[in-house]
Amino acid sequence: MQSRTDRGRLITLEGGEGAGKTTALKSIQTVLEEAGIRYVLTREPGGTAEAEAIRDLLLGAEHLEPITELLLMFASRREHINKVIEPALAAGLWVISDRYVDASYAYQGGGRGIDRHLIEQLDQAVVGPCQADLTLLLDIDPKLGMARIRHRPRTDRIENEQLAFFERVRQAYRQQARQHPERFRIIDASQAKNRVRGEIETILKDFVTATQHQQHQHQHESRHTDSHQPPIDKKPGPPDGH
Ligand SMILES: Nc1ncnc2c1ncn2[C@@H]1O[C@H](COP(=O)(O)OP(=O)(O)O)[C@@H](O)[C@H]1O
Numbered sequence: 446m447q448s449r450t451d452r453g454r455l456i457t458l459e460g461g462e463g464a465g466k467t468t469a470l471k472s473i474q475t476v477l478e479e480a481g482i483r484y485v486l487t488r489e490p491g492g493t494a495e496a497e498a499i500r501d502l503l504l505g506a507e508h509l510e511p512i513t514e515l516l517l518m519f520a521s522r523r524e525h526i527n528k529v530i531e532p533a534l535a536a537g538l539w540v541i542s543d544r545y546v547d548a549s550y551a552y553q554g555g556g557r558g559i560d561r562h563l564i565e566q567l568d569q570a571v572v573g574p575c576q577a578d579l580t581l582l583l584d585i586d587p588k589l590g591m592a593r594i595r596h597r598p599r600t601d602r603i604e605n606e607q608l609a610f611f612e613r614v615r616q617a618y619r620q621q622a623r624q625h626p627e628r629f630r631i632i633d634a635s636q637a638k639n640r641v642r643g644e645i646e647t648i649l650k651d652f653v654t655a656t657q658h659q660q661h662q663h664q665h666e667s668r669h670t671d672s673h674q675p676p677i678d679k680k681p682g683p684p685d686g687h
C-alpha cells in the first residue's frame with residue numbers, strides 16, 4: 446500500500462453562494478506555489494464527461510425527489526473521485542476542490558432535510574477513505590452572500606431556492622465543522638477581502654508546515670526501521686567468532 450506521506454493532500458472549499466470560494470482559490474494557490482507544491486484545481490462535478498452529464502440532469506430537472514438528488518450527487522462525485530481526485534493524490538499532487546462531500550450534508554441534508562445518517566452511509570460507501578485533509582468553510586450570512594452575486598444569472602434549480610433554504614445550508618455546514626474539528630477551519634467570510642485572504646494564507650502555511658513536518662518525520666522513521674537500509678550511523682557489532 447502507498448504510504449500516507451507519499452500521497453498528495455486534499456483541500457476542500459465549502460460555503461454558500463457568494464461566500465468567496467472561487468476568490469479563496471487564488472490565496473491557496475499562492476501559498477502552494479511558494480512552497481513548491483504541485484497541485485490540481487478541481488470543482489464538483491469535476492469535468493469528467495460522465496460526472497457532468499449526471500450533474501446536468503441534477504441541476505436542469507424541473508423537479509427531483511430529494512433522495513434522487515442525493516443519489517445523483519454521489520454518483521457524480523464517485524466519477525470525480527475515480528477519474529480526477531484519486532489519480533492526482535496517488536501521483537503525489539495536492540488537490541483543491543471547490544466544494545466536496547460536506548456540500549451534500551449542507552444542501553441535501555440541511556437544505557432538503559434528508560436524514561444525515563443516510564448521507565453518512567453514502568459518504569462511507571462512495572467516498573470512503575478519500576476524505577478531505579483540510580476543509581475551509583467560508584461562513585457567511587446567506588443574505589450577504591446573495592447580495593455579492595446578485596448580478597450573476599441564477600439558472601440552476603438549487604440556486605433558485607429561498608433564503609430559508611440557504612439558512613439551513615449554513616447551519617448544516619457549521620454542524621459538519623463541529624463534527625470534524627480536526628480538518629475544518631471556519632473563516633468569517635463577511636470580512637473584507639484582504640482579511641479573508643490573510644486568514645486563508647495563515648491557515649494554509651500552517652497546514653503546509655505541519656504536512657512537511659509529518660513527511661520528514663516519516664522519512665526519518667522509515668530510515669531507522671527499514672531492514673534493507675540499515676541506518677548510516679549504525680555502530681559495527683562486536684566481532685563474532687573470537
Ligand atoms: N470578502 C469579500 N468581500 C467582498 N466581496 C467579496 C469578498 N470575497 C469575494 N467577494 C466578491 O463576491 C463575489 C462572489 O465571490 P466568489 O469567490 O465568486 O464566491 P463563491 O465562489 O463562493 O460563490 C465576487 O464578485 C467576489 O469578487
Ligand SMILES: [Mg+2]
Binds near residue numbers: 466467543
Ligand atoms: Mg464559485
